[in-house]
Amino acid sequence: MTTRTLSVPEISCGHCKSSIEAAVAPLDGVDKVEVHIDERTVDLDYDGTDATFNAIVAAIEEQGYGVPDQG
Numbered sequence: 001m002t003t004r005t006l007s008v009p010e011i012s013c014g015h016c017k018s019s020i021e022a023a024v025a026p027l028d029g030v031d032k033v034e035v036h037i038d039e040r041t042v043d044l045d046y047d048g049t050d051a052t053f054n055a056i057v058a059a060i061e062e063q064g065y066g067v068p069d070q071g
């Protein structure tokens, strides 16, 4: 498993938290997802593959949240 924290600046409330967690949790390769509203971050445990990471980003974007380049 790989642990990673994503910055998602548009996170603002409990609705954001529940919609992102519900979209990401069922994805293949994802072990844990937890949104922190105050920090506007998404903590992830996942299998570490680019495919899973890209699917996570796509799922968050599908919920309407931009995921800026995390570089």
Ligand SMILES: [Cu+2]
Pocket: 011, 012, 013, 014, 015, 016, 017
């Ligand atoms: Cu919200």
